[in-house]
Amino acid sequence: MTDDAPDPTDEEVVRAASEAAEGVVLDRYKQSNLRDFDVTVAFEDGVLDVDVYVNPPADAEADADAVADEAARAARDAVDGLFDEA
Numbered sequence: 840m841t842d843d844a845p846d847p848t849d850e851e852v853v854r855a856a857s858e859a860a861e862g863v864v865l866d867r868y869k870q871s872n873l874r875d876f877d878v879t880v881a882f883e884d885g886v887l888d889v890d891v892y893v894n895p896p897a898d899a900e901a902d903a904d905a906v907a908d909e910a911a912r913a914a915r916d917a918v919d920g921l922f923d924e925a
Contacts, residue, residue: 847921852882859917861890863910867901868893880914889914 847855859879868876874894881888891907891914 844925846925849882851878852887852918852921854919855921856880856882856887856889856914860889860910860914863913864891864893866904867906868895868899868910872899878910880916882918887915887918889915 857878857880860880864873864876865877865891872895873890874896875894877890878895879890880890889911893903893910895901895903895905895906
């Protein structure tokens with residue numbers, strides 16, 4: 840990390856977090872089998888807010904709450920990585 844490197848923009852933070860969270864959900868469930876899923880990310884005043892909703896098929900093996908939690912952690916880790924590179 841260099842002192843003169845700019846921090847990532849809010850847009851970059853939101854994009855990285857969203858992509859990471861969606862990647863986890865789509866890794867655990869086939870998209871065509873999901874009833875619904877939503878990833879909402881906000882980054883304001885240096886605070887990251889990630890909300891992940893997953894409605895899997897009834898016969899899904901992966902627990903929806905566990906997948907949502909894992910997706911939110913992946914989003915946070917992706918953002919941490921952005922700031923570590925800055």
